Amino acid sequence: MNSTQRHLGSRLNVNFDIRQSIAKALAAPGDRSSDFDLNPTAQIPAGQELRAAGVLVPIVVRPSGARLLLTKRAPTLRHHPGQIAFPGGKVDERDDGPIMAALREANEEIALPTDSAEIVGCLPPHETVTGFLATPVVAIVSNDFRPTPALDEVAEVFEVPFRHVLDLTAYSIQSRRWRGEQRHYFTVPWGPYYIWGATARMLHALADRMNEHADRSGLA
Known part of the structure; x- marks a missing residue:
């Protein structure tokens, strides 16, 4: 076996280990999350139905370890300009559920080919204060993928060490005024x-699930 074959075999083993760890965590039972977890007095307006959405949680395995891909939204967008987000969006008539919506939006936003993303599983849906029920779809992305942001939607695509977002001590709870009320929310900053x-x-x-149910030793 030459050095290239050994490196490829090692990388495949790492991918398998990470995939298995994430799959184990996602398979564990649990309740859906909500923006209202920290804001129990806030309410979605009466009569407003939650709209289904899918967001992709793309993880790429680099030689230095697993990395999470995130986007910075374009400053010209009407909703949430300049904020950090997963690729994704609402489920529309073209989509067969939130997984397809997440993959379609990732292709549109960062040019991720569908066949370059291996779906590992989904978190329970997340309820947002803006009226969406978003399903986080976790995927292992091909190491050779290079994102091309759709600049009308995405200003930047960047990577965060996966281990960082799994570290519960990296999170804090902060607050700001929103719609006349003090709203509390999680933060997990990384660099700028x-x-x-x-x-x-x-x-x-x-992170809760990975810390409770998965082996994180191979995440680097």
């Missing part, structure tokens, strides 16, 4: 990137 709100809450839910 302020990751907060629904994105941080969904990552916190994943």
Whole structure:
């Protein structure tokens, strides 16, 4: 066996270990998360139905360890400009559920080919204060994928060490005024990137599961 074959075999083993660890955590029973977890007095307006959505939680395994891909939304967007988010969006008539919606949106937003993402599983849906029921779809992304952001939607694509977002001590709870009330939310900043709100809450839910149910030793 030459050095290239040994390296490929090692990388495949690492991918398998990470995939198995994540799959084990996602298979554990648990309740869905919500922006209202920290804001029990806040309520969605009466009569407003939750809209189904899917967001992709893309993980790529680099030689230095597993990395999470996130986007910074374009500053020109009407909703949540400049915020950190997963690729994703609402389920529409073209989609056969939230997994397809997450993959379609990831292709549109960062040019991720569908066949470059291996679905590992899903977290329970997350309820947002903006009226969405978003299913986080966790996927292992091909190591050779290079994102191309759709600049009308995405200003930047960046990577965060997966181990960082699994570290529960990296999270804090902060607050700000929103719609006349003090709203509390999770944050998990990384360098210049302020990751907060629904994105941080969904990552916190994943971190909870990974810490309780998975072996993190291979995540680097």
